[in-house]
Amino acid sequence: MTNKVSDYSPVITLDEAALLYIMIDTDADTILESRTVTIASLRTWLSRPRGALYFSTPASTTIVAATPIKAAGTTAEMGSNKDVTVATTNRLTNASGLTLDFRVLVTLSLLKGAGGVTDAIVYVYKNGAAVAGLEIPRHLADVKGRPISLSGVVSLADTDYLEIWLETDTGDDLTVSGQFSIEAVK
Numbered sequence: 001m002t003n004k005v006s007d008y009s010p011v012i013t014l015d016e017a018a019l020l021y022i023m024i025d026t027d028a029d030t031i032l033e034s035r036t037v038t039i040a041s042l043r044t045w046l047s048r049p050r051g052a053l054y055f056s057t058p059a060s061t062t063i064v065a066a067t068p069i070k071a072a073g074t075t076a077e078m079g080s081n082k083d084v085t086v087a088t089t090n091r092l093t094n095a096s097g098l099t100l101d102f103r104v105l106v107t108l109s110l111l112k113g114a115g116g117v118t119d120a121i122v123y124v125y126k127n128g129a130a131v132a133g134l135e136i137p138r139h140l141a142d143v144k145g146r147p148i149s150l151s152g153v154v155s156l157a158d159t160d161y162l163e164i165w166l167e168t169d170t171g172d173d174l175t176v177s178g179q180f181s182i183e184a185v186k
Helices: 039-046
Strands: 019-025 030-037 050-058 073-077 084-087 091-094 100-112 118-126 129-140 146-156 161-168 174-184
Touching (some): 073 174, 100 118, 100 161, 129 146, 146 161, 161 174
Antiparallel strands (some): 019 030, 050 174, 091 161, 100 174, 118 161
């Protein structure tokens, strides 16, 4: 039996504890899904959790060839953060109490230490593991800073975190500067 929207009264009584959430297929006049969520969860979702950091004190990251490592340096909170914890150690943590999809934006400058040519990779890591599709390779032939821009969407449960990690094929050290932000996607 298919539940039709027209089978239900359009009046729903809400209290502070819960809200009935209904997805409706308007073309077919059919209820696709319904569930109960708390008012607090709905308010959090509507407020669009977000957070950003920047490398306030860039530092050289000592790298072993072909071995990813978390980017060194001190990071600081940037902008107006909401339901995202920003650590001074290159970490953004979902503190919304919900599992949400977040838009990730990384805009960095990558500087190679002395030495020859190296191939570097910048990664976004989630809970200590690389996020597939959120990495970018960069060929570095000199010690000049090279811009890196990386974006994507990743699902984060409450307390999940993201970090910037680095890798080189030669073990050359890298220094990053720039910013890293996340914002919940509605």
